[in-house]
Amino acid sequence: MTQPLFKIEDLKVSIEGKQILDGVNLTINAGEIHALMGRNGTGKSTLANTLMGHPKYEITGGKIWLAGQDITELEPEERSIAGLFLAFQYPIAIPGVNVVNFLRAALKAHRGGDMPIKDFRILLKEQMNLLSMQQSFASRYVNDGFSGGEKKRLEILQMAMLNPKMVLLDETDSGLDIDALKVVAEGINRTMTKDRGVLLVTHYQRILDFVKPNFVHVMMNGKIVKSGGPELALELEKQGYDWLGKETKHENQATAN
Amino acid sequence: MTTIADISKDNVSKTAQTVGDPAWLKANRDAAWERYSATPYPTRKEELWKYTDLSRINWGKYAVGTTENVVLSTLEKDAAARGAIFCTLADALKKHPELVQKYLGRNTDTVNGKYAFENLAFTDRGFFCFVPKGVKITTPLHVETQSTQDGATLFPRTIVVLEEGAEATVFDQFTSPNAKDGVIGYTNARVELYVGQSARLHYLQMQNWHNGMLHLLEQHAELERDAYLSATTISLGGHISKSTIAAILKAPGAVSYLFGLGYGNDKQQFDHHTMQTHLAPNTTSDLLYKMAMNDRARSTYTGIITMTPDAQKADAYQSNKNLLLSKTARANTVPQLEILANDVRCTHGASVGTVEDEQLYYLESRGLSREVARDMIVHGFFEDLIGKLPEETLKNAVRKAVNDKLGTTIELEDIAL
Ligand SMILES: Nc1ncnc2c1ncn2[C@@H]1O[C@H](COP(=O)(O)OP(=O)(O)OP(=O)(O)O)[C@@H](O)[C@H]1O
Ligand SMILES: [Mg+2]
Numbered sequence: 088m089t090q091p092l093f094k095i096e097d098l099k100v101s102i103e104g105k106q107i108l109d110g111v112n113l114t115i116n117a118g119e120i121h122a123l124m125g126r127n128g129t130g131k132s133t134l135a136n137t138l139m140g141h142p143k144y145e146i147t148g149g150k151i152w153l154a155g156q157d158i159t160e161l162e163p164e165e166r167s168i169a170g171l172f173l174a175f176q177y178p179i180a181i182p183g184v185n186v187v188n189f190l191r192a193a194l195k196a197h198r199g200g201d202m203p204i205k206d207f208r209i210l211l212k213e214q215m216n217l218l219s220m221q222q223s224f225a226s227r228y229v230n231d232g233f234s235g236g237e238k239k240r241l242e243i244l245q246m247a248m249l250n251p252k253m254v255l256l257d258e259t260d261s262g263l264d265i266d267a268l269k270v271v272a273e274g275i276n277r278t279m280t281k282d283r284g285v286l287l288v289t290h291y292q293r294i295l296d297f298v299k300p301n302f303v304h305v306m307m308n309g310k311i312v313k314s315g316g317p318e319l320a321l322e323l324e325k326q327g328y329d330w331l332g333k334e335t336k337h338e339n340q341a342t343a344n
Numbered sequence: 345m346t347t348i349a350d351i352s353k354d355n356v357s358k359t360a361q362t363v364g365d366p367a368w369l370k371a372n373r374d375a376a377w378e379r380y381s382a383t384p385y386p387t388r389k390e391e392l393w394k395y396t397d398l399s400r401i402n403w404g405k406y407a408v409g410t411t412e413n414v415v416l417s418t419l420e421k422d423a424a425a426r427g428a429i430f431c432t433l434a435d436a437l438k439k440h441p442e443l444v445q446k447y448l449g450r451n452t453d454t455v456n457g458k459y460a461f462e463n464l465a466f467t468d469r470g471f472f473c474f475v476p477k478g479v480k481i482t483t484p485l486h487v488e489t490q491s492t493q494d495g496a497t498l499f500p501r502t503i504v505v506l507e508e509g510a511e512a513t514v515f516d517q518f519t520s521p522n523a524k525d526g527v528i529g530y531t532n533a534r535v536e537l538y539v540g541q542s543a544r545l546h547y548l549q550m551q552n553w554h555n556g557m558l559h560l561l562e563q564h565a566e567l568e569r570d571a572y573l574s575a576t577t578i579s580l581g582g583h584i585s586k587s588t589i590a591a592i593l594k595a596p597g598a599v600s601y602l603f604g605l606g607y608g609n610d611k612q613q614f615d616h617h618t619m620q621t622h623l624a625p626n627t628t629s630d631l632l633y634k635m636a637m638n639d640r641a642r643s644t645y646t647g648i649i650t651m652t653p654d655a656q657k658a659d660a661y662q663s664n665k666n667l668l669l670s671k672t673a674r675a676n677t678v679p680q681l682e683i684l685a686n687d688v689r690c691t692h693g694a695s696v697g698t699v700e701d702e703q704l705y706y707l708e709s710r711g712l713s714r715e716v717a718r719d720m721i722v723h724g725f726f727e728d729l730i731g732k733l734p735e736e737t738l739k740n741a742v743r744k745a746v747n748d749k750l751g752t753t754i755e756l757e758d759i760a761l
Contacts, residue, residue: 139709142701167711179706183724189710191755192720196711201755212761222761228724245710 090155092117092284093253098149100130100137100309107133109309110149115253115284122295122320123288125306126328131288132176134306135257139173140166153253168197170252174242174259176288181229186241187211189229190248197249214247217277219270235262243274250278256287260294272297292324305331348403348497348530351466353377355408359466359499362409363434366441372449376464383458392455395644395676396586396615401558406530410496414469417486428512429474430485433501436472444472447503451536455588455617456562463499463534463562470501470533475510475543484513484546484735491520491553494527502535506543508568513546513734515741520581523554530558537565537573541595544572546734552745553581555610561587567627569595576733578742579606579614580749590619593627593658604633605729605742607722607749608641608673618647620662622655622688631662634729636722637673648680649692655685662692667725669699669718719752 093115100108107130115121125131137144138151140163151159158166181189190211195201202210215224218240230238239259246254256275260268275298279285287298295303295317303319304311305328313319313331323331346355356377360370386393419430429440436444454460471487489500502516518531531553539545551559559582567573579585591600606614614637620629635643645664666675677694699721707717726746733739743756 141705162714163705163708164711164713164717167709173709175706175709179700179702181703181707181721181724183727184720187761188754188756189707189720192712192716193710195755196713196716208761215761225761228727249710 091115091152092154093286094152095138096150096152098134098137098151099147100133100144101147102133102144106147107144107309108137111309111311113286113304113311115286117284118281119302120279120285120287120298120300122300122303123286123306124290124303124320124323129306130309131306132257133309135173135176135255135286135288138255139163139171164196167249167251171255172246172249172251172253173255174239174246174257176257176261178230178233178238178242180231180233182231184229185226186229187225190245193245194248210248214244217247218244218274220244236264236267239263239271240267243271247274247278252282253284254286256285258288258290260289260291268294269297292320295320307331345407346409348406348408350404351408356465358409359468362411363468364437366437366445368445369437369448373465373467376461380458380461380465383461386457392588392617392646395646396584396613398584405495405528406497407495408466408497410493410498413488413490413492414471414500415488415490416471419485420481420483423475423479423481426479427476428479428481429472431472433467433470433472433503440472440474443474444503447505447536447538448501451564451566454562456560459532459560460534460562463501463532466499467501467534468499470503473504473512473514475506475512477507477540478509480511481513484515484738486515486517488517488519491518491529491531491557492523493529496529498529498531498533500531500533502533504536504545504547505538506540506545508541509543510540511544513738514548515738516547516549518551518553518559520554520557523556526556527554528556528558529553531560533559533561535561535563537563537575539565539567539571539573541568542570543568545574547573547575548578548733548738548742549576550578550742550745551581551585552578552749555581555583555612557582559585559587563587563589565591565600567591567593567595567598567600570597571595572599574601574603574732574734576603576605576729577616578745579604579616580745582612584613584615586615588617588619590621591629592621593624593629595624596626598624599628600630601732602629602631602633603729603732604635605726605746606633606635606643607638607726607746608635608643609638609749610641611639612641614641614643616643616645618645618662619650620648620660621650621652622658622660623652624654625656625658627655628659629661632729633664634667634726635664635675636667636669636725637675638669640670640672642674644676644678645694646678646680647692648682649690650682651685651688651690653684656687658685659689660691664694666694666696667699667722668696669722716752716754719750720754722750723747723754723756
């Protein structure tokens with residue numbers, strides 16, 4: 088059997104002593120898109136940030152594998168270089184650092200050296216065009232005073248420039264109008280390859296009409312409680328999460344008995 | 345070898361000889377020497393010297409009479425033809441003694457006491473820039489005062505005069521090319537800026553000395569009616585760096601901007617004292633000083649806004665922002681107001697902050713190492729200030745100097761798409 092691109096094994100995480108993730112298991116193969124859904128506060132962003140290596144989240148158990156490499160203990164920058172990318176739910180502003188210089192530094196870190204300025208310019212222009220971003224955007228300070236939609240676009244631009252193997256998208260669709268949603272979804276689809284894996288955190292079916300998931304998972308109380316195909320998202324859209332709560336309570340009781 | 349510790353009147357004469365003083369200057373020096381001898385060194389009991397203690401400096405380490413380079417860029421032909429002057433102080437004294445006499449030592453206002461007399465008595469280098477009425481110089485004039493010798497002592501004096509309606513940009517840099525570790529030095533500089541009616545001066549002063557330098561600087565600017573001054577101070581080098589920067593708004597309509605940027609690491613100490621002095625109605629002054637301190641470095645900012653009874657309808661702003669990059673770095677900020685007019689606007693603010701973990705994490709998640717991420721945030725912290733410089737070449741010179749100091753190689757120049 089070929090090894091999976093990305094594997095999360097029984098991941099347990101706490102923040103400031105409080106347990107948030109309670110044993111998450113998930114395998115994502117190259118070429119697959121997985122959607123992760125769930126109510127507010129169930130641990131989706133905690134999972135995404137733990138996978139990226141946020142220092143605040145303490146891993147108390149389990150392992151994370153990327154392309155056969157155990158990345159559980161790696162620093163965020165090492166994970167990034169290894170090919171992991173997180174599009175943040177709430178991207179952070181870096182006042183005074185413009186998009187161009189930021190992207191140049193990131194690309195330099197990934198390539199282990201500077202890219203000729205001409206090539207960089209061509210690449211950036213092309214990617215910005217594809218995301219319907221005006222050129223003036225490049226000289227603005229990273230996420231500083233950006234609208235919600237602009238922030239999400241910049242996340243996708245970064246993804247397109249860095250070309251990661253494994254992409255985590257944390258509510259990249261939230262707060263977007265329908266046109267922006269299409270642009271962002273196209274950005275995700277256009278850069279998707281048979282070598283890439285995607286984990287897309289969302290609350291809405293809307294984006295899944297454009298970015299078609301192979302699998303849908305539901306998170307509750309820091310655990311994936313249900314997995315299925317694309318139809319699961321449609322069901323959640325119709326019925327909400329209540330029915331699942333009951334179902335899983337039963338399951339839990341069953342295992343307890 | 346004579347040092348600062350055993351300096352005598354003899355050294356005044358020697359300096360006068362080396363520089364080639366006209367009689368009036370020699371007389372000025374002698375008078376300054378008398379005051380120097382009669383004045384004790386300031387102590388930490390004095391408000392201005394509370395944060396910078398020079399009482400334990402061994403003045404015997406610094407040799408006087410060292411010669412060091414002053415390198416100037418050339419003046420545009422057109423401006424030169426119209427009477428503009430940009431040359432070393434020694435040259436100016438030879439070629440334009442009457443003109444220099446009008447300005448050199450014209451102003452003896454000082455808060456630096458003994459050190460100011462020391463500079464006047466021993467002024468040994470510097471430059472003179474004179475832009476006559478209506479002449480506009482577009483290319484920045486660059487002068488580099490260099491220190492290369494161990495134990496060198498420098499007493500530079502910068503004089504910039506803009507007559508009515510004149511314009512110029514001056515980049516006054518203090519630097520130590522190829523200085524080796526452990527090399528020491530002492531600089532006591534005086535800067536005088538005279539901005540005439542409706543004249544516009546951009547003055548950028550940057551010290552990126554080697555780390556063994558003790559740097560003292562006192563800058564005095566006078567603004568006439570409707571004059572415009574933007575004076576930026578960049579402090580990067582030296583083990584102790586103390587600058588006193590004054591803008592005196594003498595006539596209605598004068599506008600001054602004072603900007604300051606400092607980055608300290610290791611055990612560097614920075615002390616910036618600013619004075620925005622409004623002597624006339626409808627004058628405006630603005631100030632932004634940004635300091636980032638790493639390791640055990642320390643920054644003190646003290647600034648005073650003075651509004652005399654004549655300064656009705658004057659506006660003054662003052663802001664000092666500090667970024668601490670380590671647990672052991674320190675920043676003091678002491679704003680002060682002295683308002684004697686009743687119809688004025690005056691605001692000031694100060695802050696001391698640290699780099700946010702979330703910002704570091706965001707940058708690291710893009711593959712930047714912690715060091716590069718932090719340096720990027722530092723650059724970002726300075727960027728609004730750098731953006732206020734008038735020329736792209738000057739902006740890039742400052743970015744590069746900050747970059748060199750930080751030691752990481754981040755590309756920062758603006759690239760158009
Ligand atoms: N840095 C933090 N410090 C303290 N508690 C946190 C932190 N981050 C998350 N939590 C807590 O962990 C739980 C899970 O939060 P998380 O952000 O992972 O939820 P989510 O599923 O992403 O929610 P949403 O759908 O609203 O984005 C919440 O109870 C939250 O308050
Ligand atoms: Mg979330």
